[in-house]
Amino acid sequence: MSAGLLGLLDDVAAIAKLAAASLDDVGAAAAKATAKAAGVVVDDTAVTPQYVHGVAANREIPIVKKIARGSIRNKVLIILPAALILSQWAPWLLTPILMLGGTYLAFEGAEKIWGRLRGHTDHDAPAATVGPEAEKSLVAGAVRTDLILSAEIMVIALNEVAHEPFFSRLVILLVVALAITVIVYGVVGLIVRMDDMGLALAGRESRVSQRVGRGLVSGMPKVLAVISVVGTVAMLWVGGHILLTGTDELGWHAPYAFVHHLEEAVAHAVPAIGGFLAWLVNTLCSAVVGVIVGAVVVAVMHVLPFGKKHAKHEEHEEHEEHEEHGGDAATPADDGGPHGDR
Structure with a gap:
Protein backbone atom coordinates (compact mmCIF):
# COMPACT_ATOMS: atom_id res chain seq x y z
CA MET A 1 0.00 0.00 0.00
CA SER A 2 2.79 2.36 0.98
CA ALA A 3 4.71 1.73 -2.25
CA GLY A 4 1.51 2.13 -4.26
CA LEU A 5 0.74 5.43 -2.52
CA LEU A 6 4.24 6.73 -3.13
CA GLY A 7 3.97 5.74 -6.79
CA LEU A 8 0.64 7.57 -7.04
CA LEU A 9 2.13 10.68 -5.41
CA ASP A 10 5.04 10.54 -7.85
CA ASP A 11 2.58 10.36 -10.75
CA VAL A 12 0.58 13.28 -9.34
CA ALA A 13 3.77 15.30 -8.90
CA ALA A 14 4.83 14.52 -12.48
CA ILE A 15 1.38 15.55 -13.78
CA ALA A 16 1.54 18.77 -11.71
CA LYS A 17 4.97 19.61 -13.11
CA LEU A 18 3.73 18.94 -16.62
CA ALA A 19 0.67 21.13 -16.04
CA ALA A 20 2.85 23.92 -14.61
CA ALA A 21 5.19 23.69 -17.58
CA SER A 22 2.20 23.79 -19.92
CA LEU A 23 0.82 26.85 -18.12
CA ASP A 24 4.23 28.50 -18.38
CA ASP A 25 4.30 27.72 -22.09
CA VAL A 26 0.78 29.08 -22.54
CA GLY A 27 1.67 32.23 -20.58
CA ALA A 28 4.86 32.77 -22.58
CA ALA A 29 3.07 32.16 -25.88
CA ALA A 30 0.22 34.49 -24.89
CA ALA A 31 2.69 37.21 -23.89
CA LYS A 32 4.58 36.82 -27.18
CA ALA A 33 1.37 36.90 -29.23
CA THR A 34 0.12 39.97 -27.33
CA ALA A 35 3.44 41.78 -27.87
CA LYS A 36 3.34 40.95 -31.58
CA ALA A 37 -0.08 42.61 -31.85
CA ALA A 38 1.05 45.68 -29.87
CA GLY A 39 0.89 47.99 -32.89
CA VAL A 40 -2.80 47.29 -33.45
CA VAL A 41 -3.40 47.52 -29.68
CA VAL A 42 -1.96 51.06 -29.72
CA ASP A 43 -4.20 51.84 -32.67
CA ASP A 44 -7.26 50.43 -30.88
CA THR A 45 -6.44 52.44 -27.76
CA ALA A 46 -6.01 55.61 -29.83
CA VAL A 47 -9.25 55.19 -31.80
CA THR A 48 -11.70 54.39 -29.00
CA PRO A 49 -11.52 57.64 -26.93
CA GLN A 50 -12.80 59.56 -29.97
CA TYR A 51 -16.17 57.81 -29.61
CA VAL A 52 -16.82 59.36 -26.20
CA HIS A 53 -15.61 62.83 -27.16
CA GLY A 54 -18.31 65.31 -26.12
CA VAL A 55 -20.38 62.75 -24.19
CA ALA A 56 -21.77 63.80 -20.81
CA ILE A 72 -15.19 40.71 -25.77
CA ARG A 73 -18.15 39.36 -27.75
CA ASN A 74 -16.36 40.21 -31.01
CA LYS A 75 -13.23 38.35 -29.98
CA VAL A 76 -14.72 35.33 -28.19
CA LEU A 77 -17.94 34.63 -30.10
CA ILE A 78 -17.07 35.73 -33.65
CA ILE A 79 -13.35 36.09 -34.33
CA LEU A 80 -11.93 33.28 -32.18
CA PRO A 81 -14.12 30.46 -33.58
CA ALA A 82 -13.60 31.66 -37.16
CA ALA A 83 -9.83 31.96 -36.68
CA LEU A 84 -9.51 28.52 -35.08
CA ILE A 85 -11.57 26.88 -37.83
CA LEU A 86 -9.42 28.51 -40.51
CA SER A 87 -6.16 27.62 -38.76
CA GLN A 88 -7.27 24.01 -38.39
CA TRP A 89 -8.70 23.36 -41.87
CA ALA A 90 -7.65 26.25 -44.14
CA PRO A 91 -4.47 27.84 -42.72
CA TRP A 92 -3.48 29.09 -46.18
CA LEU A 93 -6.35 31.61 -45.95
CA LEU A 94 -4.92 33.37 -42.88
CA THR A 95 -2.24 35.35 -44.76
CA PRO A 96 -4.61 36.71 -47.46
CA ILE A 97 -7.19 37.62 -44.79
CA LEU A 98 -4.49 39.30 -42.74
CA GLU A 108 -7.97 54.15 -42.66
CA GLY A 109 -4.63 55.82 -41.91
CA ALA A 110 -4.41 57.42 -45.35
CA GLU A 111 -8.04 58.55 -45.09
CA LYS A 112 -7.27 60.31 -41.81
CA ILE A 113 -4.28 62.09 -43.38
CA TRP A 114 -6.39 63.06 -46.39
CA GLY A 115 -9.07 64.43 -44.07
CA ARG A 116 -6.50 66.54 -42.22
CA LEU A 117 -5.07 67.87 -45.47
CA ARG A 118 -8.56 68.86 -46.59
CA GLY A 119 -9.06 70.68 -43.32
CA HIS A 120 -11.69 68.52 -41.66
CA THR A 121 -11.87 65.24 -39.77
CA ASP A 122 -14.57 62.82 -38.76
CA HIS A 123 -14.56 64.17 -35.24
CA ASP A 124 -14.81 67.93 -35.70
CA ALA A 125 -18.15 67.86 -33.90
CA PRO A 126 -18.44 66.18 -30.50
CA ALA A 127 -20.21 62.83 -30.47
CA ALA A 128 -22.64 64.13 -27.85
CA THR A 129 -25.48 61.78 -27.01
CA VAL A 130 -28.95 63.15 -26.46
CA GLY A 131 -30.76 59.95 -25.48
CA PRO A 132 -30.66 56.14 -25.25
CA GLU A 133 -31.06 55.67 -29.02
CA ALA A 134 -28.16 58.00 -29.83
CA GLU A 135 -26.00 56.25 -27.22
CA ALA A 142 -17.54 51.75 -31.88
CA VAL A 143 -18.10 47.98 -31.63
CA ARG A 144 -18.08 47.66 -35.45
CA THR A 145 -14.73 49.47 -35.60
CA ASP A 146 -13.45 47.27 -32.77
CA LEU A 147 -14.45 44.18 -34.78
CA ILE A 148 -11.97 45.13 -37.53
CA LEU A 149 -9.14 45.97 -35.13
CA SER A 150 -9.82 42.95 -32.92
CA ALA A 151 -9.77 40.68 -35.96
CA GLU A 152 -6.31 42.01 -36.80
CA ILE A 153 -5.12 41.49 -33.23
CA MET A 154 -6.44 37.94 -33.02
CA VAL A 155 -5.14 36.85 -36.43
CA ILE A 156 -1.70 38.31 -35.67
CA ALA A 157 -1.72 36.45 -32.34
CA LEU A 158 -2.91 33.25 -34.04
CA ASN A 159 -0.11 33.54 -36.57
CA GLU A 160 2.38 33.42 -33.69
CA VAL A 161 0.92 30.23 -32.17
CA ALA A 162 -0.18 28.40 -35.35
CA HIS A 163 2.23 25.55 -34.55
CA GLU A 164 0.61 24.86 -31.15
CA PRO A 165 -1.99 22.06 -30.65
CA PHE A 166 -5.64 23.05 -31.10
CA PHE A 167 -6.57 23.34 -27.41
CA SER A 168 -3.36 25.22 -26.59
CA ARG A 169 -4.22 27.70 -29.35
CA LEU A 170 -7.72 28.06 -27.89
CA VAL A 171 -6.45 28.80 -24.37
CA ILE A 172 -3.70 31.15 -25.60
CA LEU A 173 -6.09 33.15 -27.77
CA LEU A 174 -8.64 33.40 -24.95
CA VAL A 175 -5.90 34.79 -22.69
CA VAL A 176 -4.83 37.24 -25.40
CA ALA A 177 -8.45 38.34 -26.02
CA LEU A 178 -9.12 39.00 -22.34
CA ALA A 179 -5.74 40.60 -21.62
CA ILE A 180 -5.86 42.97 -24.58
CA THR A 181 -9.46 44.01 -23.88
CA VAL A 182 -8.62 44.79 -20.24
CA ILE A 183 -5.50 46.73 -21.25
CA VAL A 184 -7.14 48.72 -24.05
CA TYR A 185 -10.35 49.68 -22.28
CA GLY A 186 -8.65 50.16 -18.91
CA VAL A 187 -6.37 52.74 -20.54
CA VAL A 188 -9.32 54.26 -22.44
CA GLY A 189 -11.26 54.59 -19.19
CA LEU A 190 -8.34 56.42 -17.58
CA ILE A 191 -7.94 58.72 -20.59
CA VAL A 192 -11.58 59.78 -20.78
CA ARG A 193 -11.77 60.50 -17.03
CA MET A 194 -8.41 62.21 -16.72
CA ASP A 195 -9.91 65.70 -17.07
CA ASP A 196 -12.47 64.92 -14.33
CA MET A 197 -9.64 63.79 -12.08
CA GLY A 198 -7.91 67.07 -12.89
CA LEU A 199 -11.00 69.08 -11.96
CA ALA A 200 -11.29 67.20 -8.67
CA LEU A 201 -7.65 67.90 -7.84
CA ALA A 202 -7.98 71.56 -8.87
CA GLY A 203 -10.83 71.96 -6.34
CA ARG A 204 -8.70 70.88 -3.39
CA GLU A 205 -7.08 73.28 -0.92
CA SER A 206 -3.53 72.06 -1.55
CA ARG A 207 -1.67 74.26 -4.02
CA VAL A 208 0.23 71.25 -5.33
CA SER A 209 -3.04 69.42 -6.01
CA GLN A 210 -4.48 72.50 -7.69
CA ARG A 211 -1.40 72.87 -9.89
CA VAL A 212 -1.48 69.18 -10.88
CA GLY A 213 -5.23 69.34 -11.50
CA ARG A 214 -4.97 72.42 -13.74
CA GLY A 215 -2.10 70.75 -15.58
CA LEU A 216 -4.22 67.65 -16.26
CA VAL A 217 -7.18 69.69 -17.48
CA SER A 218 -5.10 71.88 -19.79
CA GLY A 219 -2.89 69.00 -20.93
CA MET A 220 -5.59 66.46 -21.90
CA PRO A 221 -6.41 68.07 -25.29
CA LYS A 222 -2.71 67.81 -26.19
CA VAL A 223 -2.56 64.20 -24.97
CA LEU A 224 -5.61 63.30 -27.09
CA ALA A 225 -4.04 65.04 -30.10
CA VAL A 226 -0.84 63.00 -29.64
CA ILE A 227 -2.88 59.80 -29.25
CA SER A 228 -4.70 60.59 -32.49
CA VAL A 229 -1.39 61.02 -34.36
CA VAL A 230 0.03 57.84 -32.80
CA GLY A 231 -3.11 55.97 -33.84
CA THR A 232 -2.79 57.14 -37.44
CA VAL A 233 0.92 56.22 -37.58
CA ALA A 234 0.14 52.83 -36.02
CA MET A 235 -2.46 52.15 -38.71
CA LEU A 236 0.03 52.87 -41.49
CA TRP A 237 2.93 51.06 -39.82
CA VAL A 238 0.97 47.92 -38.86
CA GLY A 239 -0.88 47.80 -42.17
CA GLY A 240 2.30 48.24 -44.19
CA HIS A 241 4.19 45.63 -42.15
CA ILE A 242 1.37 43.10 -42.60
CA LEU A 243 1.47 43.69 -46.36
CA LEU A 244 5.28 43.39 -46.51
CA THR A 245 5.41 40.11 -44.61
CA GLY A 246 2.30 38.81 -46.38
CA THR A 247 3.71 39.32 -49.87
CA ASP A 248 6.90 37.57 -48.75
CA GLU A 249 4.93 34.57 -47.45
CA LEU A 250 2.90 34.41 -50.68
CA GLY A 251 6.07 34.24 -52.80
CA TRP A 252 6.85 37.83 -53.80
CA HIS A 253 10.10 38.25 -51.87
CA ALA A 254 11.56 41.43 -53.42
CA PRO A 255 9.88 44.12 -51.21
CA TYR A 256 10.58 42.39 -47.91
CA ALA A 257 14.12 41.41 -49.01
CA PHE A 258 14.86 45.07 -49.87
CA VAL A 259 13.72 46.22 -46.41
CA GLU A 264 21.20 44.78 -42.04
CA ALA A 265 23.14 47.65 -43.62
CA VAL A 266 22.04 50.09 -40.89
CA ALA A 267 22.68 47.56 -38.12
CA HIS A 268 26.25 46.95 -39.34
CA ALA A 269 26.92 50.66 -39.91
CA VAL A 270 26.10 51.63 -36.32
CA PRO A 271 26.70 48.54 -34.14
CA ALA A 272 26.12 50.34 -30.82
CA ILE A 273 22.45 51.04 -31.52
CA GLY A 274 22.10 48.88 -34.62
CA GLY A 275 19.16 46.88 -33.27
CA PHE A 276 17.06 49.98 -32.58
CA LEU A 277 17.97 51.61 -35.89
CA ALA A 278 17.15 48.40 -37.78
CA TRP A 279 13.73 48.33 -36.12
CA LEU A 280 13.26 52.01 -36.97
CA VAL A 281 14.13 51.36 -40.64
CA ASN A 282 11.63 48.50 -40.76
CA THR A 283 8.97 50.66 -39.14
CA LEU A 284 9.56 53.59 -41.52
CA CYS A 285 9.55 51.33 -44.58
CA SER A 286 6.36 49.66 -43.37
CA ALA A 287 4.75 53.07 -42.84
CA VAL A 288 5.78 54.16 -46.36
CA VAL A 289 4.20 50.99 -47.79
CA GLY A 290 1.10 51.74 -45.73
CA VAL A 291 0.93 55.31 -47.03
CA ILE A 292 1.34 54.20 -50.68
CA VAL A 293 -1.21 51.39 -50.50
CA GLY A 294 -3.62 53.48 -48.41
CA ALA A 295 -3.35 56.43 -50.82
CA VAL A 296 -4.11 54.17 -53.79
CA VAL A 297 -7.20 52.77 -52.04
CA VAL A 298 -8.35 56.27 -51.03
CA ALA A 299 -7.94 57.46 -54.64
CA VAL A 300 -9.86 54.45 -55.96
CA MET A 301 -12.65 54.98 -53.43
CA HIS A 302 -13.00 58.61 -54.53
CA VAL A 303 -12.97 57.66 -58.22
CA LEU A 304 -15.54 54.86 -57.99
CA PRO A 305 -19.14 55.84 -58.83
CA PHE A 306 -20.54 55.20 -55.36
CA GLY A 307 -17.75 57.37 -53.94
CA LYS A 308 -18.76 60.22 -56.22
CA LYS A 309 -22.42 59.81 -55.33
CA HIS A 310 -21.55 59.85 -51.66
CA ALA A 311 -19.49 63.02 -52.08
CA LYS A 312 -22.24 64.70 -54.12
CA HIS A 313 -24.83 63.67 -51.54
CA GLU A 314 -22.75 65.24 -48.76
CA GLU A 315 -22.24 68.43 -50.79
CA HIS A 316 -25.98 68.57 -51.52
CA GLU A 317 -26.82 68.19 -47.84
CA GLU A 318 -24.33 70.88 -46.88
CA HIS A 319 -25.77 73.20 -49.56
CA GLU A 320 -29.33 72.63 -48.34
CA GLU A 321 -28.26 73.22 -44.75
CA HIS A 322 -26.51 76.44 -45.76
CA GLU A 323 -29.61 77.66 -47.62
CA GLU A 324 -31.81 76.75 -44.67
CA HIS A 325 -29.61 78.75 -42.28
CA GLY A 326 -29.52 81.60 -44.75
CA GLY A 327 -33.30 81.66 -44.97
CA ASP A 328 -33.62 81.60 -41.20
CA ALA A 329 -31.14 84.43 -40.90
CA ALA A 330 -33.08 86.50 -43.37
CA THR A 331 -36.38 86.09 -41.51
CA PRO A 332 -35.65 88.59 -38.72
CA ALA A 333 -34.63 91.17 -41.30
CA ASP A 334 -37.88 90.61 -43.20
CA ASP A 335 -39.88 90.83 -39.99
CA GLY A 336 -37.95 93.85 -38.88
CA GLY A 337 -39.62 96.16 -41.48
CA PRO A 338 -43.16 95.90 -40.19
CA HIS A 339 -42.06 96.05 -36.57
CA GLY A 340 -39.93 99.06 -37.36
CA ASP A 341 -42.81 100.80 -39.13
CA ARG A 342 -44.92 100.31 -36.06
Whole structure:
Protein backbone atom coordinates (compact mmCIF):
# COMPACT_ATOMS: atom_id res chain seq x y z
CA MET A 1 0.00 0.00 0.00
CA SER A 2 2.79 2.36 0.98
CA ALA A 3 4.71 1.73 -2.25
CA GLY A 4 1.51 2.13 -4.26
CA LEU A 5 0.74 5.43 -2.52
CA LEU A 6 4.24 6.73 -3.13
CA GLY A 7 3.97 5.74 -6.79
CA LEU A 8 0.64 7.57 -7.04
CA LEU A 9 2.13 10.68 -5.41
CA ASP A 10 5.04 10.54 -7.85
CA ASP A 11 2.58 10.36 -10.75
CA VAL A 12 0.58 13.28 -9.34
CA ALA A 13 3.77 15.30 -8.90
CA ALA A 14 4.83 14.52 -12.48
CA ILE A 15 1.38 15.55 -13.78
CA ALA A 16 1.54 18.77 -11.71
CA LYS A 17 4.97 19.61 -13.11
CA LEU A 18 3.73 18.94 -16.62
CA ALA A 19 0.67 21.13 -16.04
CA ALA A 20 2.85 23.92 -14.61
CA ALA A 21 5.19 23.69 -17.58
CA SER A 22 2.20 23.79 -19.92
CA LEU A 23 0.82 26.85 -18.12
CA ASP A 24 4.23 28.50 -18.38
CA ASP A 25 4.30 27.72 -22.09
CA VAL A 26 0.78 29.08 -22.54
CA GLY A 27 1.67 32.23 -20.58
CA ALA A 28 4.86 32.77 -22.58
CA ALA A 29 3.07 32.16 -25.88
CA ALA A 30 0.22 34.49 -24.89
CA ALA A 31 2.69 37.21 -23.89
CA LYS A 32 4.58 36.82 -27.18
CA ALA A 33 1.37 36.90 -29.23
CA THR A 34 0.12 39.97 -27.33
CA ALA A 35 3.44 41.78 -27.87
CA LYS A 36 3.34 40.95 -31.58
CA ALA A 37 -0.08 42.61 -31.85
CA ALA A 38 1.05 45.68 -29.87
CA GLY A 39 0.89 47.99 -32.89
CA VAL A 40 -2.80 47.29 -33.45
CA VAL A 41 -3.40 47.52 -29.68
CA VAL A 42 -1.96 51.06 -29.72
CA ASP A 43 -4.20 51.84 -32.67
CA ASP A 44 -7.26 50.43 -30.88
CA THR A 45 -6.44 52.44 -27.76
CA ALA A 46 -6.01 55.61 -29.83
CA VAL A 47 -9.25 55.19 -31.80
CA THR A 48 -11.70 54.39 -29.00
CA PRO A 49 -11.52 57.64 -26.93
CA GLN A 50 -12.80 59.56 -29.97
CA TYR A 51 -16.17 57.81 -29.61
CA VAL A 52 -16.82 59.36 -26.20
CA HIS A 53 -15.61 62.83 -27.16
CA GLY A 54 -18.31 65.31 -26.12
CA VAL A 55 -20.38 62.75 -24.19
CA ALA A 56 -21.77 63.80 -20.81
CA ALA A 57 -19.24 62.99 -18.07
CA ASN A 58 -21.60 60.67 -16.20
CA ARG A 59 -22.05 58.52 -19.36
CA GLU A 60 -18.38 58.17 -20.38
CA ILE A 61 -17.47 55.14 -18.27
CA PRO A 62 -20.81 53.30 -18.88
CA ILE A 63 -20.29 53.75 -22.63
CA VAL A 64 -16.68 52.52 -22.42
CA LYS A 65 -17.93 49.45 -20.48
CA LYS A 66 -20.54 48.74 -23.17
CA ILE A 67 -17.90 48.99 -25.92
CA ALA A 68 -15.58 46.72 -23.89
CA ARG A 69 -18.34 44.09 -23.55
CA GLY A 70 -18.94 44.34 -27.29
CA SER A 71 -15.21 43.89 -27.87
CA ILE A 72 -15.19 40.71 -25.77
CA ARG A 73 -18.15 39.36 -27.75
CA ASN A 74 -16.36 40.21 -31.01
CA LYS A 75 -13.23 38.35 -29.98
CA VAL A 76 -14.72 35.33 -28.19
CA LEU A 77 -17.94 34.63 -30.10
CA ILE A 78 -17.07 35.73 -33.65
CA ILE A 79 -13.35 36.09 -34.33
CA LEU A 80 -11.93 33.28 -32.18
CA PRO A 81 -14.12 30.46 -33.58
CA ALA A 82 -13.60 31.66 -37.16
CA ALA A 83 -9.83 31.96 -36.68
CA LEU A 84 -9.51 28.52 -35.08
CA ILE A 85 -11.57 26.88 -37.83
CA LEU A 86 -9.42 28.51 -40.51
CA SER A 87 -6.16 27.62 -38.76
CA GLN A 88 -7.27 24.01 -38.39
CA TRP A 89 -8.70 23.36 -41.87
CA ALA A 90 -7.65 26.25 -44.14
CA PRO A 91 -4.47 27.84 -42.72
CA TRP A 92 -3.48 29.09 -46.18
CA LEU A 93 -6.35 31.61 -45.95
CA LEU A 94 -4.92 33.37 -42.88
CA THR A 95 -2.24 35.35 -44.76
CA PRO A 96 -4.61 36.71 -47.46
CA ILE A 97 -7.19 37.62 -44.79
CA LEU A 98 -4.49 39.30 -42.74
CA MET A 99 -3.36 41.25 -45.82
CA LEU A 100 -6.94 42.40 -46.48
CA GLY A 101 -7.02 43.69 -42.91
CA GLY A 102 -3.63 45.35 -43.41
CA THR A 103 -4.95 47.07 -46.54
CA TYR A 104 -7.96 48.30 -44.57
CA LEU A 105 -5.71 49.71 -41.83
CA ALA A 106 -3.54 51.46 -44.45
CA PHE A 107 -6.70 52.88 -46.04
CA GLU A 108 -7.97 54.15 -42.66
CA GLY A 109 -4.63 55.82 -41.91
CA ALA A 110 -4.41 57.42 -45.35
CA GLU A 111 -8.04 58.55 -45.09
CA LYS A 112 -7.27 60.31 -41.81
CA ILE A 113 -4.28 62.09 -43.38
CA TRP A 114 -6.39 63.06 -46.39
CA GLY A 115 -9.07 64.43 -44.07
CA ARG A 116 -6.50 66.54 -42.22
CA LEU A 117 -5.07 67.87 -45.47
CA ARG A 118 -8.56 68.86 -46.59
CA GLY A 119 -9.06 70.68 -43.32
CA HIS A 120 -11.69 68.52 -41.66
CA THR A 121 -11.87 65.24 -39.77
CA ASP A 122 -14.57 62.82 -38.76
CA HIS A 123 -14.56 64.17 -35.24
CA ASP A 124 -14.81 67.93 -35.70
CA ALA A 125 -18.15 67.86 -33.90
CA PRO A 126 -18.44 66.18 -30.50
CA ALA A 127 -20.21 62.83 -30.47
CA ALA A 128 -22.64 64.13 -27.85
CA THR A 129 -25.48 61.78 -27.01
CA VAL A 130 -28.95 63.15 -26.46
CA GLY A 131 -30.76 59.95 -25.48
CA PRO A 132 -30.66 56.14 -25.25
CA GLU A 133 -31.06 55.67 -29.02
CA ALA A 134 -28.16 58.00 -29.83
CA GLU A 135 -26.00 56.25 -27.22
CA LYS A 136 -26.95 52.86 -28.63
CA SER A 137 -25.96 54.01 -32.13
CA LEU A 138 -22.64 55.39 -30.86
CA VAL A 139 -21.78 52.13 -29.07
CA ALA A 140 -22.75 50.07 -32.14
CA GLY A 141 -20.42 52.14 -34.35
CA ALA A 142 -17.54 51.75 -31.88
CA VAL A 143 -18.10 47.98 -31.63
CA ARG A 144 -18.08 47.66 -35.45
CA THR A 145 -14.73 49.47 -35.60
CA ASP A 146 -13.45 47.27 -32.77
CA LEU A 147 -14.45 44.18 -34.78
CA ILE A 148 -11.97 45.13 -37.53
CA LEU A 149 -9.14 45.97 -35.13
CA SER A 150 -9.82 42.95 -32.92
CA ALA A 151 -9.77 40.68 -35.96
CA GLU A 152 -6.31 42.01 -36.80
CA ILE A 153 -5.12 41.49 -33.23
CA MET A 154 -6.44 37.94 -33.02
CA VAL A 155 -5.14 36.85 -36.43
CA ILE A 156 -1.70 38.31 -35.67
CA ALA A 157 -1.72 36.45 -32.34
CA LEU A 158 -2.91 33.25 -34.04
CA ASN A 159 -0.11 33.54 -36.57
CA GLU A 160 2.38 33.42 -33.69
CA VAL A 161 0.92 30.23 -32.17
CA ALA A 162 -0.18 28.40 -35.35
CA HIS A 163 2.23 25.55 -34.55
CA GLU A 164 0.61 24.86 -31.15
CA PRO A 165 -1.99 22.06 -30.65
CA PHE A 166 -5.64 23.05 -31.10
CA PHE A 167 -6.57 23.34 -27.41
CA SER A 168 -3.36 25.22 -26.59
CA ARG A 169 -4.22 27.70 -29.35
CA LEU A 170 -7.72 28.06 -27.89
CA VAL A 171 -6.45 28.80 -24.37
CA ILE A 172 -3.70 31.15 -25.60
CA LEU A 173 -6.09 33.15 -27.77
CA LEU A 174 -8.64 33.40 -24.95
CA VAL A 175 -5.90 34.79 -22.69
CA VAL A 176 -4.83 37.24 -25.40
CA ALA A 177 -8.45 38.34 -26.02
CA LEU A 178 -9.12 39.00 -22.34
CA ALA A 179 -5.74 40.60 -21.62
CA ILE A 180 -5.86 42.97 -24.58
CA THR A 181 -9.46 44.01 -23.88
CA VAL A 182 -8.62 44.79 -20.24
CA ILE A 183 -5.50 46.73 -21.25
CA VAL A 184 -7.14 48.72 -24.05
CA TYR A 185 -10.35 49.68 -22.28
CA GLY A 186 -8.65 50.16 -18.91
CA VAL A 187 -6.37 52.74 -20.54
CA VAL A 188 -9.32 54.26 -22.44
CA GLY A 189 -11.26 54.59 -19.19
CA LEU A 190 -8.34 56.42 -17.58
CA ILE A 191 -7.94 58.72 -20.59
CA VAL A 192 -11.58 59.78 -20.78
CA ARG A 193 -11.77 60.50 -17.03
CA MET A 194 -8.41 62.21 -16.72
CA ASP A 195 -9.91 65.70 -17.07
CA ASP A 196 -12.47 64.92 -14.33
CA MET A 197 -9.64 63.79 -12.08
CA GLY A 198 -7.91 67.07 -12.89
CA LEU A 199 -11.00 69.08 -11.96
CA ALA A 200 -11.29 67.20 -8.67
CA LEU A 201 -7.65 67.90 -7.84
CA ALA A 202 -7.98 71.56 -8.87
CA GLY A 203 -10.83 71.96 -6.34
CA ARG A 204 -8.70 70.88 -3.39
CA GLU A 205 -7.08 73.28 -0.92
CA SER A 206 -3.53 72.06 -1.55
CA ARG A 207 -1.67 74.26 -4.02
CA VAL A 208 0.23 71.25 -5.33
CA SER A 209 -3.04 69.42 -6.01
CA GLN A 210 -4.48 72.50 -7.69
CA ARG A 211 -1.40 72.87 -9.89
CA VAL A 212 -1.48 69.18 -10.88
CA GLY A 213 -5.23 69.34 -11.50
CA ARG A 214 -4.97 72.42 -13.74
CA GLY A 215 -2.10 70.75 -15.58
CA LEU A 216 -4.22 67.65 -16.26
CA VAL A 217 -7.18 69.69 -17.48
CA SER A 218 -5.10 71.88 -19.79
CA GLY A 219 -2.89 69.00 -20.93
CA MET A 220 -5.59 66.46 -21.90
CA PRO A 221 -6.41 68.07 -25.29
CA LYS A 222 -2.71 67.81 -26.19
CA VAL A 223 -2.56 64.20 -24.97
CA LEU A 224 -5.61 63.30 -27.09
CA ALA A 225 -4.04 65.04 -30.10
CA VAL A 226 -0.84 63.00 -29.64
CA ILE A 227 -2.88 59.80 -29.25
CA SER A 228 -4.70 60.59 -32.49
CA VAL A 229 -1.39 61.02 -34.36
CA VAL A 230 0.03 57.84 -32.80
CA GLY A 231 -3.11 55.97 -33.84
CA THR A 232 -2.79 57.14 -37.44
CA VAL A 233 0.92 56.22 -37.58
CA ALA A 234 0.14 52.83 -36.02
CA MET A 235 -2.46 52.15 -38.71
CA LEU A 236 0.03 52.87 -41.49
CA TRP A 237 2.93 51.06 -39.82
CA VAL A 238 0.97 47.92 -38.86
CA GLY A 239 -0.88 47.80 -42.17
CA GLY A 240 2.30 48.24 -44.19
CA HIS A 241 4.19 45.63 -42.15
CA ILE A 242 1.37 43.10 -42.60
CA LEU A 243 1.47 43.69 -46.36
CA LEU A 244 5.28 43.39 -46.51
CA THR A 245 5.41 40.11 -44.61
CA GLY A 246 2.30 38.81 -46.38
CA THR A 247 3.71 39.32 -49.87
CA ASP A 248 6.90 37.57 -48.75
CA GLU A 249 4.93 34.57 -47.45
CA LEU A 250 2.90 34.41 -50.68
CA GLY A 251 6.07 34.24 -52.80
CA TRP A 252 6.85 37.83 -53.80
CA HIS A 253 10.10 38.25 -51.87
CA ALA A 254 11.56 41.43 -53.42
CA PRO A 255 9.88 44.12 -51.21
CA TYR A 256 10.58 42.39 -47.91
CA ALA A 257 14.12 41.41 -49.01
CA PHE A 258 14.86 45.07 -49.87
CA VAL A 259 13.72 46.22 -46.41
CA HIS A 260 15.67 43.39 -44.76
CA HIS A 261 18.87 44.40 -46.60
CA LEU A 262 18.38 48.00 -45.46
CA GLU A 263 17.98 46.81 -41.87
CA GLU A 264 21.20 44.78 -42.04
CA ALA A 265 23.14 47.65 -43.62
CA VAL A 266 22.04 50.09 -40.89
CA ALA A 267 22.68 47.56 -38.12
CA HIS A 268 26.25 46.95 -39.34
CA ALA A 269 26.92 50.66 -39.91
CA VAL A 270 26.10 51.63 -36.32
CA PRO A 271 26.70 48.54 -34.14
CA ALA A 272 26.12 50.34 -30.82
CA ILE A 273 22.45 51.04 -31.52
CA GLY A 274 22.10 48.88 -34.62
CA GLY A 275 19.16 46.88 -33.27
CA PHE A 276 17.06 49.98 -32.58
CA LEU A 277 17.97 51.61 -35.89
CA ALA A 278 17.15 48.40 -37.78
CA TRP A 279 13.73 48.33 -36.12
CA LEU A 280 13.26 52.01 -36.97
CA VAL A 281 14.13 51.36 -40.64
CA ASN A 282 11.63 48.50 -40.76
CA THR A 283 8.97 50.66 -39.14
CA LEU A 284 9.56 53.59 -41.52
CA CYS A 285 9.55 51.33 -44.58
CA SER A 286 6.36 49.66 -43.37
CA ALA A 287 4.75 53.07 -42.84
CA VAL A 288 5.78 54.16 -46.36
CA VAL A 289 4.20 50.99 -47.79
CA GLY A 290 1.10 51.74 -45.73
CA VAL A 291 0.93 55.31 -47.03
CA ILE A 292 1.34 54.20 -50.68
CA VAL A 293 -1.21 51.39 -50.50
CA GLY A 294 -3.62 53.48 -48.41
CA ALA A 295 -3.35 56.43 -50.82
CA VAL A 296 -4.11 54.17 -53.79
CA VAL A 297 -7.20 52.77 -52.04
CA VAL A 298 -8.35 56.27 -51.03
CA ALA A 299 -7.94 57.46 -54.64
CA VAL A 300 -9.86 54.45 -55.96
CA MET A 301 -12.65 54.98 -53.43
CA HIS A 302 -13.00 58.61 -54.53
CA VAL A 303 -12.97 57.66 -58.22
CA LEU A 304 -15.54 54.86 -57.99
CA PRO A 305 -19.14 55.84 -58.83
CA PHE A 306 -20.54 55.20 -55.36
CA GLY A 307 -17.75 57.37 -53.94
CA LYS A 308 -18.76 60.22 -56.22
CA LYS A 309 -22.42 59.81 -55.33
CA HIS A 310 -21.55 59.85 -51.66
CA ALA A 311 -19.49 63.02 -52.08
CA LYS A 312 -22.24 64.70 -54.12
CA HIS A 313 -24.83 63.67 -51.54
CA GLU A 314 -22.75 65.24 -48.76
CA GLU A 315 -22.24 68.43 -50.79
CA HIS A 316 -25.98 68.57 -51.52
CA GLU A 317 -26.82 68.19 -47.84
CA GLU A 318 -24.33 70.88 -46.88
CA HIS A 319 -25.77 73.20 -49.56
CA GLU A 320 -29.33 72.63 -48.34
CA GLU A 321 -28.26 73.22 -44.75
CA HIS A 322 -26.51 76.44 -45.76
CA GLU A 323 -29.61 77.66 -47.62
CA GLU A 324 -31.81 76.75 -44.67
CA HIS A 325 -29.61 78.75 -42.28
CA GLY A 326 -29.52 81.60 -44.75
CA GLY A 327 -33.30 81.66 -44.97
CA ASP A 328 -33.62 81.60 -41.20
CA ALA A 329 -31.14 84.43 -40.90
CA ALA A 330 -33.08 86.50 -43.37
CA THR A 331 -36.38 86.09 -41.51
CA PRO A 332 -35.65 88.59 -38.72
CA ALA A 333 -34.63 91.17 -41.30
CA ASP A 334 -37.88 90.61 -43.20
CA ASP A 335 -39.88 90.83 -39.99
CA GLY A 336 -37.95 93.85 -38.88
CA GLY A 337 -39.62 96.16 -41.48
CA PRO A 338 -43.16 95.90 -40.19
CA HIS A 339 -42.06 96.05 -36.57
CA GLY A 340 -39.93 99.06 -37.36
CA ASP A 341 -42.81 100.80 -39.13
CA ARG A 342 -44.92 100.31 -36.06
